[in-house]
Amino acid sequence: MKDTPLSNCERDFLLKAIQEKKRLDGRQTYDYRKIKITFGTDYGSCFVDLGKTRVMGQVSCELVAPKENRPNEGIMFFNIELSPMASPAFEQGRQSELSVKLNRQLERCLRNSKCIDTESLCVVSGEKVWKIRVDVHLLNHDGNLMDAASIAAISALCHFRRPDVSIQGDEVTVYSQEERDPIPLSIYHMPISVSFSFFQQGTYLLVDPCEREERVMDGLLMIAMNKHREICSIQSSGGIMLLKDQVMRCSKIASVKVSEITELIGKALENDKKARKAGGRCGFAESIPLERITALKMDETPMEMMDVTERANDIVQKAEVPPQMVQSPVVPVPGVGQVGQGLQNTWGLEEEEDEEEEDENEGSDNSAEEQEGRVSPMEEEKYEKEERDGGDVVEISDSEEEEVVILHPEKPDKAPKNTESSLHQKASNKKRQ
């Protein structure tokens, strides 16, 4: 699908706004959008939000044979995936110009700057090395994909742990996560890319352009830098002429931005580590609430429970003697077949009967209960609710009922019956104890 075209009015307005030092989302010229970094439950996966731009980084590893010219170095592999989910203009499975450009830039930023110690990834020289694969998936496109991708890639690499290996003679053993703690990669520095867009032949400069600003810009300058103020890669595209002091100014801004972002990544990593150590919930996967069926949820109907016993007794006493069953089948009209014994059609009436039965059951139960424990029905209900709410808490108990997860919609008229029986069991268990 083709992207929405940019109208002349948007273009004119954006350029006019930039001239007045104003941006669409109210930022200042050198401001970044809000950056949010979240890690997954597994090591080496992270989500980065840069305003509305959203990117996922995933690191994985495998044992492969090394390259012939570098027998004792591990292999780094980078892949950027532009899915149509990010923007309808991206096509699945085809290497577009943009994806090649982003891939190339990410490689230059992370591999060529030698930020990762590849020699530590060697297992057996010339035979087995670790291949670290970094996949960056773009989930939403609102401009400045490169910065988001570089932040996602480096934080995923920092978060990643590879399995431990041991070598005894010729034998290589790879230990699982349970046997030995996995080992983090050794990272020398963290290169982070910062994008600058230029308007009107370099007269105006903006940091972190959003999608619409990217469309009207004349040129782009990407500087990858680490917090020691070492430039890892620098690339200018769009074909504009930049002056020396413009580039110098950009690199100064980049150094400030990079130190801020590095600090943020460090903080995010530390938070994640703390959460993992505490054994609590960590990562975005854990923060998703448990699945529940809500579509069939019914409203709770208030039920009068006060005089159930009396009413049930009343009904039992007043009820007529059930009609005697007709032994021989009666054929009302010749040629009419019949299933069952009586004349009455009981097919459509089942539910009502059930309910009546239930009522009676409840009544008798209640009376029994009252004799035993003097628990009034209302209190009982409360008790039940507490029981149900406390289901999440792990409890050591004899009853097996607790462990069964029942996925049924809340039905006020059926549920009490189930729990009541378990209640009875519990009560008896307690007595036994």
Place this chain on the structure above:
Amino acid sequence: MLSTLKRRVGEVLLPGDEFSYDGDDTISLTEPVRPEKVLCGPGLRRSGDRLLVCKSGVLRHKQPNVFWMDCQQKRYVHAKGETVIGIVTVKSGDVFKVDFGGSEQASLSYLAFEGATKRNRPNVQVGDLVFAQFIVANKDMEPELACIGSSGRANGMGVFGGGGLLFRVSLGLVRRLLSPHSEVRSDLEQLFPCELVIGMNGRLWVRSSSVHQTLVIANLLQSCESMTPLQRRELFTRVQQGAL
């Protein structure tokens, strides 16, 4: 079915929820029996004797028997008679191709402008914005737009003048803005004098005296999407007092 539908008006429903026809509604023998007809709007679909919900949102009702789902979707499906803001993408011969944010582009004849004749062509460039209404909106045919009503008058439609900002909001907010007694609109009127064009396809166009004011209005409208009336009023009064 009518009673259950009426009971659930204003509730949030999800795709897959259904209303079934329950036959045991009592029919009065004395009063004349009137067949109850339910008019289903978008988001409700009939399947046999059931009524299925096929969009998530809030069930709405209008007297006497009209029901529809009020949803917050962003995808625009064109319908006849709706007015939209389109971007002219191609100028070829006697028709323009217009992007309106739907599944395909619509065609707009150069004669479908007020006062246009074969000699007197309208001045429309590629990239210009047009405010037009659908005269053909059919799933099997190419959609067609026109900038004149049936009487040949423009009625406010046509090519946009210079300036102003175009931005997108959800279709739910657009309908809220277009409703006769829109609170959002009346709140906004008290802020700044501005020109606002609302397309049913979720595109809004704002022009006011300065770039700053235009940006403020655009951001306010975009944030209206997820605010309760109370929060909105609070924000608007804050803006009025000069917070921005």
